[in-house]
Amino acid sequence: MSSEKVSSSAATSTTTFTPSSGAFSPHVELAKGVNGLDKLVLREFRGSSAEVYLYGGHVTSWKNDHGEELLFVSSKAIYKPPKAIRGGIPICFPQFGSLGPLEQHGFARNRFWAVDTDPPPFPTPTYRAFVDLILKPSEEDIKIWPHSYEFRLRVALGPGGDLMLTSRIRNTNTDGKPFTFTFAYHTYFSVSDISEVRVEGLETLDYFDNLKNRERFTEQGDAITFESEVDKIYLSTPTKIAILDHEKKRTFVIRKDGLPDAVVWNPWDKKAKAISDFGDDEYKHMLCVEAAAIEKPITLKPGEEWKGRQELSAVPSSYCSGQLDPQKVLQSS
Numbered sequence: 659m660s661s662e663k664v665s666s667s668a669a670t671s672t673t674t675f676t677p678s679s680g681a682f683s684p685h686v687e688l689a690k691g692v693n694g695l696d697k698l699v700l701r702e703f704r705g706s707s708a709e710v711y712l713y714g715g716h717v718t719s720w721k722n723d724h725g726e727e728l729l730f731v732s733s734k735a736i737y738k739p740p741k742a743i744r745g746g747i748p749i750c751f752p753q754f755g756s757l758g759p760l761e762q763h764g765f766a767r768n769r770f771w772a773v774d775t776d777p778p779p780f781p782t783p784t785y786r787a788f789v790d791l792i793l794k795p796s797e798e799d800i801k802i803w804p805h806s807y808e809f810r811l812r813v814a815l816g817p818g819g820d821l822m823l824t825s826r827i828r829n830t831n832t833d834g835k836p837f838t839f840t841f842a843y844h845t846y847f848s849v850s851d852i853s854e855v856r857v858e859g860l861e862t863l864d865y866f867d868n869l870k871n872r873e874r875f876t877e878q879g880d881a882i883t884f885e886s887e888v889d890k891i892y893l894s895t896p897t898k899i900a901i902l903d904h905e906k907k908r909t910f911v912i913r914k915d916g917l918p919d920a921v922v923w924n925p926w927d928k929k930a931k932a933i934s935d936f937g938d939d940e941y942k943h944m945l946c947v948e949a950a951a952i953e954k955p956i957t958l959k960p961g962e963e964w965k966g967r968q969e970l971s972a973v974p975s976s977y978c979s980g981q982l983d984p985q986k987v988l989q990s991s
């Protein structure tokens with residue numbers, strides 16, 4: 659692999675698969691999104707919904723049963739290869755950030771995925787509304803990252819409106835070679851006002867600060883609040899992280915498996931202005947908390963598979979992340 663940065667080939671080198679609409683459960687339909695890009699819409703009986711584009715395997719919408727949008731997507735997002743859609747949940751694979759020779763965040767978010775009509779059995783019981791996508795390397799991709807893999811992504815919407823993303827990545831190299839990657843679900847949460855947001859669960863943890871040459875620091879002892887640009891990779895984080903939106907009285911809860919790290923990013927005003935597909939003031943209404951595997955890259959031998967899962971829920975903020983399990987209390991009410 660060359661040491662200099664390599665740009666990914668445009669998605670044109672990947673064949674796209676347009677599934678017939680009959681290929682899905684009644685909870686899922688195929689639709690045309692922005693710029694005519696194929697997307698799958700998942701709906702649950704109580705009204706919650708989610709949308710995932712085949713371009714990037716990219717979740718761009720997650721709405722609760724009142725139809726409120728819970729994810730942030732920039733009004734300046736460019737739904738056009740090879741640019742990744744700004745917002746929603748970009749998939750960072752096989753490289754997080756600029757931690758390696760590939761382009762920023764790898765190439766999975768710039769490729770056309772296909773619907774996996776014959777996925778291997780799913781290990782854990784899943785929700786009714788789900789879709790399985792698959793990404794395999796094209797010849798072009800193999801030139802920039804010389805490995806064969808099958809990346810299966812299941813996007814599922816629970817009866818209570820929870821959104822679950824499960825990634826299963828298998829090394830299918832026939833040359834006996836292992837490969838190593840880093841990974842993140844780069845989730846953009848929609849918040850009413852970043853200056854009224856708190857994150858619980860990352861207190862006292864070590865983190866790499868991307869704004870200070872990625873040096874290692876230790877977080878202070880209480881909930882994280884925001885008054886300037888933040889770009890931190892928290893290490894060995896708990897399974898559950900909570901993002902409290904004071905104005906909306908809403909708490910996002912991230913539950914994750916196989917993803918020990920969590921990146922917290924808000925560009926704030928200066929960087930927001932410098933990002934072409936991001937509105938100057940939009941930093942006030944978003945926060946990225948990205949379940950990730952970064953500090954300890956994952957190595958797979960041929961035939962081995964890695965699984966990384968995140969489950970997002972949005973609950974009334976009367977539940978603190980540490981004390982009550984909103985799911986249990988909600989069910990008992």
Ligand SMILES: O=P(O)(O)OC[C@H]1O[C@H](O)[C@H](O)[C@@H](O)[C@@H]1O
Nearest residue numbers: 755762763868889921922923946
């Ligand atoms: O603009 P992008 O390539 O999508 O990256 C957006 C951001 O992603 C992550 O949060 C990184 O930690 C940031 O350093 C980066 O600026």
